[in-house]
Amino acid sequence: MASKKTSVRKVTKTAVNEAQARDRQWILWDTEVKGFGLLVLPSGTKSFIYQYRLGGRGTKLRRYTIGRYGTWTPDGARDQAKRLAEQVGRGVDPIDAKRDKLAADAAAEEERHRAREMTFAKYAERWLSSGLKPGTRERTRENYEATLANHVTPSLGDKPLSEIERRDLVKVLDAVPFDQPAVRRITFAVMRMLFKWAAGRGDIDANPLEGIKAPSPANSRKRVLNDRELSLALRAAAGMEKPFGPFFDLIFATGQRRNEVAGLDWKELDRDNAEWILPAERSKNGQPHFIPLNAKAMAVLDALAGCLGDKKRNWPRKGLLFTTTGKRPISGFSRGKSRLDAAMLKIARTDAQSAGDDPEDVEIEPWRLHDARRTVATNFQKLGIRFEVTEAVLNHVSGASRSGIAEVYQQYDWRDEKKAALQAWSDHCDRILQGATDSDNVIPLRAANNSSGNSAQ
Known part of the structure; x- marks a missing residue:
């Protein structure tokens, strides 16, 4: 004769511990919160659930898994069931809400991962390896690399490319000594090429260097040794x-x-x-x-x-x-x-x-x-x-x-x-x-x- 599939009793720690596995899964329903219960599997695994209908009788019965016993306490799971009941009362499906939250969390994590992979330092390496014009000489590439390493990356290296703003780039240019106008100008030129490439690829929405006036060229030197x-x-x-x-x-x-x-x-x-x-x-x-x-x-x-x-x-x-x-x-x-x-x-x-x-x-x-x-x-x-x-x-x-x-x-x-x-x-x-x-x-x-x-x- 098959065992009963359900039982009714307040879900407490004692009740949960006394709930034994049977030949079929069964549910211990809580007497305090309607729809809240303990699901016991034949394997002995015990999980807290919340069961509900969205729209009243005649609508599909849905079951939301709150979590396993041990991860959740009976009281904590009951409080969570109350919050889920409030959602149902507002016409919100908890399962859909959970799925949406998981998707949003995954998207946020993906964005954080992308941001970590798109720090200025890493993006600069990518630009130097694949973003320069065809035919760029190795010596020129080395000069660009040195300019970034000496004047840009120390300030922007760990910053996500998408978070770099105009004021960040102004700070980089201002850090170049006043008596080195040629260095400031080449630093500006290298950043302009890099951010233009990034914007053209859609890696950033807009070029943060736009609106910044190019530094004035250095005065031509006239020093001649006598x-x-x-x-x-x-x-x-x-x-x-x-x-x-x-x-x-x-x-x-x-x-x-x-x-x-x-x-x-x-x-x-x-x-x-x-x-x-x-x-x-x-x-x-x-x-x-x-x-x-x-x-x-x-x-x-x-x-x-x-x-x-x-x-x-x-x-x-x-x-x-x-x-x-x-x-x-x-x-x-x-x-x-x-x-x-x-x-x-x-x-x-x-x-x-x-x-x-x-x-x-x-x-x-x-x-x-x-x-x-x-x-x-x-x-x-x-x-x-x-x-x-x-x-x-x-x-x-x-x-x-x-x-x-x-x-x-x-x-x-x-x-x-x-x-x-x-x-x-x-x-x-x-x-x-x-x-x-x-x-x-x-x-x-x-x-x-x-x-x-x-x-x-």
């Missing part, structure tokens, strides 16, 4: 150990960009023809760049290769010239430049003391490493070198001789002229090091060539 300062720089570099001593020497000898010299590989060099071919992937304009090696550059490279004065020995076939790890080019340019400045000042004060002057009165006007290129260009003009040749030597990408119609029709590479210009510059540096003054150490290229029986132009 002959006395150039002599000090060359003497100081010659006395520095490698890699930075030869590195600074080669910058002054060739007038090329800091990063291009720092990343120089022996495979780019040809000793027999005294040439350096900067490959397109390392060139700012994405085109191979031919740099003749003058006597000063050749001496620096021979010394690095350990074959100075030995014309029979060859340079290494490959490998970085300026490295401390053997795998990556040198960095830490600011520290190297500080050592160069200190060496220049020491030499200048020693010279002053030898001349009977007070060495403490000697100071050197601050200058940047990029000013070396401007110094080379300015001295080219003093040497009578054509503007187009200067542009070609420095590999300028936006000069008048390399833009517009000239860029289309002017395909001459100025190979011979560049060679003559850089050798004239090497000779000029030698004269400076020999102690000539500003007024008597400049020999125009045409005059120099005529005196040697050669024609440079």
Whole structure:
């Protein structure tokens, strides 16, 4: 004979403990709250339930599982049943309400997960790996990465992308030192690209950078080292150990960009023809760049290769010239430049003391490493070198001789002229090091060539 499927008794702790499993599930209904009961399964599992009809007799009977005994106490489950009864009284189906709440909770958790995955730091990594324009050079990507790492991520790294506001970005820009307008401008440009990409993909509703005025461009620098300062720089570099001593020497000898010299590989060099071919992937304009090696550059490279004065020995076939790890080019340019400045000042004060002057009165006007290129260009003009040749030597990408119609029709590479210009510059540096003054150490290229029986132009 089958056991009774229901029983009526106030659902208390004692009643629940005394409720035994039967061969079929059964319910102990509570005498205090209508529809509240204890469901006992044949396995012995006991759960609190609330049973109801939404709409009165004739409507479908529904059963809401409150939870297992142990997780819920009888009194706690009864209070929950009362709340469910109030919902039913208002015409709200507790099961539907529970389903909606679970869905809302799941959506909220999904949004929290998405927010965690969409922090600025993680999104910046995604943008750098897949959001840059096709053809973006690795060096450019590295510069973007450094800008974000140094100026943006420290402030926004853990913040969800969707929560970043205009004031957050203003704070980032304001944190860039006032005396670094170029850094502020590139920081703005990198953030603009990143947030424009995010908005275009629908990862954010709007670009938070909209409405923020782009920082003003940095004033063009006009700092040029005079002959006395150039002599000090060359003497100081010659006395520095490698890699930075030869590195600074080669910058002054060739007038090329800091990063291009720092990343120089022996495979780019040809000793027999005294040439350096900067490959397109390392060139700012994405085109191979031919740099003749003058006597000063050749001496620096021979010394690095350990074959100075030995014309029979060859340079290494490959490998970085300026490295401390053997795998990556040198960095830490600011520290190297500080050592160069200190060496220049020491030499200048020693010279002053030898001349009977007070060495403490000697100071050197601050200058940047990029000013070396401007110094080379300015001295080219003093040497009578054509503007187009200067542009070609420095590999300028936006000069008048390399833009517009000239860029289309002017395909001459100025190979011979560049060679003559850089050798004239090497000779000029030698004269400076020999102690000539500003007024008597400049020999125009045409005059120099005529005196040697050669024609440079």
